[in-house]
Amino acid sequence: MTMPPSSEWKDLADSAASLTDEKFLRIVELLEQIRHRPGVPIAISHLRPRMAVLRPPRRMTASRLFFLPVEDLLDDVARYQRRLSRVSRSTLAVCWEIVGKAVPERQMRRIERELATPIGHGAARAQLGGALWQAGSAALHEALAEAGADHKRRVALFGRDDDVLRQVQVVADAAAIGEEIEAIKAKLPDAPIESFADFHVEELRKAIRGMAARDITAVTTFLLVLTARMLRPGDLLAVLADTRLDGMQREKEAVGKEVGGHALENLLRQSGEMPTLLKGDVSARDVALMAERLLDGLDSMRATLQDPDHRKSLGRVERARGIIADAILDRVIGPADQEVLAPICNLPDAALAPLRPGEPPVNAKELAKAEEFARAYRRCARIAPMVGLRNELQAKTSAICLAARTAADNIGEALEAGAAMDPRAADTQVVALLRLVEIISGPDQAEAILLEWEKRARITGPAGGEP
């Protein structure tokens, strides 16, 4: 069968955007099956944002299993930047061609057979992948050695770009400790990891000590992978710093410095990408999560920034914080009143939307959307002061609370004046409004308004006796 030219895969991916979820997932499945063909990785990268939302069940294949240890270091082709110890997805095909030839066919078939059945826990995956990672890593290291010794061979295997060799080295090094990486991933919290419990710290220390005793350079790869899973990469470096490695203090510091440098550069790179990402269809929740992740991440890198080699990055860190602040202001704080209040109130006068007979007091879908926005706002409320947005945040929060109070007062007055309205429907509207106020500013303000409303509407107790 003749395959279409690589650009057509991208066109196919672009046109898939308009498909229904079901059809979209079918296209994803088809592309997954030929993912190593030229042009297909770029096409898949175009589908990735929607895949992240739909989270299709992904077929585990031998190649996916092989790249599991390095998956946290993978970047889409368009986002990839050199010299950050990361790997472009376009390099995977090059690696797999070498690995596929090196691993005996019978072994590969056995792996594919076992992968066809559910393999459950991460630990089981680590067991199954062990031989593949070892054989694959050895093949890649061998190919790199050949490329170093023979320029013609190097061009044939990897092309002329030095950076491809660096990426292949990262893949080979990660595969060499694939079992350790997958075993610890199975024990740690899901990525992005917010924080560790005592159990996790103990397991990390055990793994670092064991690996350092064999080969301290492997610890660098191990931590590179794990920092990519961390919300606060600096916390992992603190675990390393607190782990006693007898007789290897200097080497340990060098590992920390190298990994810290890469983690910092990655955070700065991601901050720099923010304005471009925001041009797409990004929800307030995504913006809040992104801002939180980057600010917490940068905040955790204080120790790295103290290092004389990294102090020069301080200015870039400040600029990154500026970019994040702009994103929070433009996408979350700025439109908050409109996004949160509009489903319930008429704006700008903040009057509760009048109800026609039989009309539901609130639209459940719109309310859920408003609550989602409010939760994003609350996330930003924690980090806004870190980027100098305290005043903007306070002003917006006060405005929203005032609007909610006005709306509740208005409807209370109307009830007192004997307006023809269903008191229960009015109560549902007020409660929905106050839940939003609660998420935005905390429960105290919301409760104060609720109590006044209940008194006014003569609601005896939360069960809502007849007003």
Add this chain to the structure above:
Amino acid sequence: MAEPLQTSPHLGILHGRPSTFLERGVCVPFTTPLLSQARLRMDRYGQLECLLPGFSGGKGTYVFAWRTVPEVFRTTLHDRALHREIQERKANTPDAMRMAALSVAARGLAGIAAAVVATEALEKEQRFAVVTNYVLVLELLREAGVNAPDLIRAMADAEQARQMAKNALKWIADSYGMTADEMYARAEAVANELAPVGFPQGPTPGRLRELVRRLATFRDDMNRWAGTEATEAAGLATFLAKVADETLGIAQARLSSLDRILVKTRALMVDPAIRKEAASLIGTLSWLLDGWEYMVQVWQDAAEQSDDLQRQTLCELFRIAPVIPMEELASNENLDIEALRTVQRRWVRGNQDWRTGGLDYDAVRRIEAAKANIA
């Protein structure tokens, strides 16, 4: 201020098991993550108090005067309303707590989804009492040798069926020496009492009967999960399976006893002692299963999630597991849960809100989602 249980000798829950259901307290469906499934009970002075197991990752169950809860904790708007509602109703039994919680949720204070489900649950409760009444009437008719197919056909129209049942009851009432109205009122009262469990031959199982079935699934899931887990969290799952199994053993025995009574419909109608025995068995089931609906639902919600989330869920379920009181057990077996508490503490993470003092509204939303499924 919070008082650790160990400093209060008259409470004595710390050594594994409470002595009685009253001492264990009733579950409060708070949405504040820290207070989720806290327990409430009456102290020896007749005041409500709140029990919080594993508070701040510590060893003991902490006890707070109920009225101080809003001062000690930063709670959600829903919980503030629920707190007031419970205080007003003095709701310190599972059934009273359920009604208090449903009435608060029905207003929308736990979100629109929970409001819809709570409103439906309140209506369903009433409908199920009517259905139980029909089944009871059919049983009475059967005992009296009356053919019932016509009644069954009429069940589609509630008022018509009600009238038909009333007429049939008149015939039976005469044989009991009652008026038809008295008989009908008695049947309704008995049906209301039986409604939480319902008749085994009813068209759908009662709430508690269904929960017993779900609890058996939960126990089996826990055993399966423990069998495939590589970390020490397996111990927590084994513990939960054991507690569920103990609970099931007693619940099924009580249910069998109740079902033996439910066969004697005439006795249920005329013998106050039998009726009291049935009510007592239902009351025990209600206390015994208190808290399990949330446990079972939360685990069900976590079933398709990652290993990590399932482990976190297990830690939380371990903290709030409804351990059976001593007096309900045939043996005097106590639980050595200290070792497991150490395991659980080792899995507590730094950002959880008992450390930060803040309210995590994503966590609140997860609790509300579980609430919306079980209300």
